[in-house]
Amino acid sequence: MADIIYKYKDSVYANITNKCNCSCTFCIRSLKDGIGSADTLWHTKNPTKEEVIDAIRNFDFDGFNELVFCGYGEPTCALDILLEAAKVAKEEKNLKTRLNTNGLGNEENKRNIVPELSKVIDSVSISLNAPDSLKYQEVTRPSYEGAFDKMVDFAKKCRDHIKDVKWSIVDVLPEEDIKRCQKLSEDTGIKLRIRHFS
Numbered sequence: 674m675a676d677i678i679y680k681y682k683d684s685v686y687a688n689i690t691n692k693c694n695c696s697c698t699f700c701i702r703s704l705k706d707g708i709g710s711a712d713t714l715w716h717t718k719n720p721t722k723e724e725v726i727d728a729i730r731n732f733d734f735d736g737f738n739e740l741v742f743c744g745y746g747e748p749t750c751a752l753d754i755l756l757e758a759a760k761v762a763k764e765e766k767n768l769k770t771r772l773n774t775n776g777l778g779n780e781e782n783k784r785n786i787v788p789e790l791s792k793v794i795d796s797v798s799i800s801l802n803a804p805d806s807l808k809y810q811e812v813t814r815p816s817y818e819g820a821f822d823k824m825v826d827f828a829k830k831c832r833d834h835i836k837d838v839k840w841s842i843v844d845v846l847p848e849e850d851i852k853r854c855q856k857l858s859e860d861t862g863i864k865l866r867i868r869h870f871s
């Protein structure tokens with residue numbers, strides 16, 4: 674089985690599923706099999722809740738104060754595992770928890786999952802990727818119609834229930850698109866992180 678817990682740069686990550694409801698043109702999964710300490714992040718079979726929890730319990734988090742849910746898949750596609758694993762990370766390992774997500778978890782799970790997330794997730798980073806629906810569809814190729822608006826709605830719900838919420842984009846976007854993303858960030862009061870492409 675692929676690594677469930679792996680280190681990359683200064684953080685520890687949980688790779689809880691390979692399932693995803695997007696097919697982003699830039700997805701790192703099409704470029705290499707693993708990141709950081711993990712030779713591969715492709716599971717031969719998606720891990721069970723028990724396997725993820727065991728991996729967290731058995732990992733030495735010495736020197737780390739946060740666990741980031743982010744791997745070769747969208748964590749909210751394995752919501753029950755995400756919620757239970759985050760609870761264990763907080764209660765048993767005294768860690769902060771961060772969710773990196775494409776923001777389509779409400780659509781995926783057919784309900785508003787933000788109240789449940791807010792109990793066990795301290796910060797959320799949502800991939801904005803584009804300033805409008807048309808460009809978002811082209812870049813992320815989501816499974817759902819109207820996904821941009823659904824992602825924005827999810828971000829606003831997170832803003833209202835979770836202390837630390839950010840959108841992220843990569844600095845390869847055209848300058849005009851970056852400005853429009855900044856405007857959306859200002860209009861919604863959701864911080865925007867512009868990551869350097871590497």
Ligand code: SF4
Nearest residue numbers: 693695696697700775
């Ligand atoms: S949402 Fe994330 S895991 Fe899914 S295709 Fe896009 S970049 Fe890849």
